[in-house]
Amino acid sequence: MPASDPAPQRPEGRPVGRRAFLGIVGVGISSLVWGDTATRWLSGAADALPGPVRGILPSSGWRIYAINPPYPRYDPATWRLQVDGLVERPRSFSMAELQALPRADQTSDFHCVTGWSVDDVHWGGVRFKDLLAAVGPTAGAVGLSFVSAEEDYVDTLTLQQAAVPDAMLAYEMDHAPISRPHGAPVRVVMPQMYGYKGVKWLQRITVVDRIEDGYWEGRGYDRDAWVGKSNDFSKGL
Ligand SMILES: Nc1nc2c(c(=O)[nH]1)N[C@H]1C(S)=C(S)[C@@H](COP(=O)(O)O)O[C@H]1N2
Ligand SMILES: [Mo]
Numbered sequence: 001m002p003a004s005d006p007a008p009q010r011p012e013g014r015p016v017g018r019r020a021f022l023g024i025v026g027v028g029i030s031s032l033v034w035g036d037t038a039t040r041w042l043s044g045a046a047d048a049l050p051g052p053v054r055g056i057l058p059s060s061g062w063r064i065y066a067i068n069p070p071y072p073r074y075d076p077a078t079w080r081l082q083v084d085g086l087v088e089r090p091r092s093f094s095m096a097e098l099q100a101l102p103r104a105d106q107t108s109d110f111h112c113v114t115g116w117s118v119d120d121v122h123w124g125g126v127r128f129k130d131l132l133a134a135v136g137p138t139a140g141a142v143g144l145s146f147v148s149a150e151e152d153y154v155d156t157l158t159l160q161q162a163a164v165p166d167a168m169l170a171y172e173m174d175h176a177p178i179s180r181p182h183g184a185p186v187r188v189v190m191p192q193m194y195g196y197k198g199v200k201w202l203q204r205i206t207v208v209d210r211i212e213d214g215y216w217e218g219r220g221y222d223r224d225a226w227v228g229k230s231n232d233f234s235k236g237l
Contacts, residue, residue: 085207088136108191124172155214
């Protein structure tokens with residue numbers, strides 16, 4: 001990358017300097033509490049730990065991420081998912097209407113670009129093709145723009161990417177409604193790409209004729225976030 005490019009920021013954390021590292025060691029691994037704040041902080045910090053120390057930390061398990069806490073709340077009575085843009089029939093879906101669409105179930109692994117993964121996550125929801133069939137994309141449609149209720153988190157998929165067999169709009173995670181920290185009531189699931197493509201607290205899908213940068217992409221990450229193939233700073237900045 002040319003030196004004039006801004007250094008990419010790592011999602012959900014800052015590079016951790018020597019001082020922060022010494023702070024972690026000073027606290028003592030056994031007293032670390034995996035509460036929200038500690039988790040958010042450590043998720044960035046863990047990558048800076050040397051191998052042997054890092055090995056003591058959990059290598060899997062969810063970290064809850066949000067760019068603009070507190071997590072959005074929603075009212076089930078009035079909540080709607082708006083689907084608009086280049087479609088014949090723009091409309092909004094209540095949860096009951098989403099659940100009336102053909103249901104899809106899958107078990108897939110989840111990978112965050114910062115290096116943590118969760119294996120065998122069960123998702124229940126709707127395939128994008130079934131959602132799109134209800135609105136009818138028009139000529140010129142090339143992608144989907146996903147807008148979170150959490151400002152300013154957005155991301156995109158091309159229509160081809162959204163059509164891979166394990167991409168979906170999920171309303172259940174591990175056989176329960178998606179919890180508030182994990183993006184209630186619906187989130188994007190794209191297991192073949194890094195987790196930042198999976199917009200939580202999804203409130204709007206716009207069918208677009210050009211793909212633009214999502215939140216982390218504007219900060220240096222690839223739009224095409226294929227696991228193992230896109231840029232990935234987990235090996236150290
Ligand atoms: N609205 C919103 N969606 C988001 C994020 C976020 O900060 N805000 N973080 C993304 C990233 S980088 C990851 S790895 C996953 C983490 O999902 P989790 O918080 O359910 O563990 O959410 C993704 N979706
Ligand atoms: Mo992530």
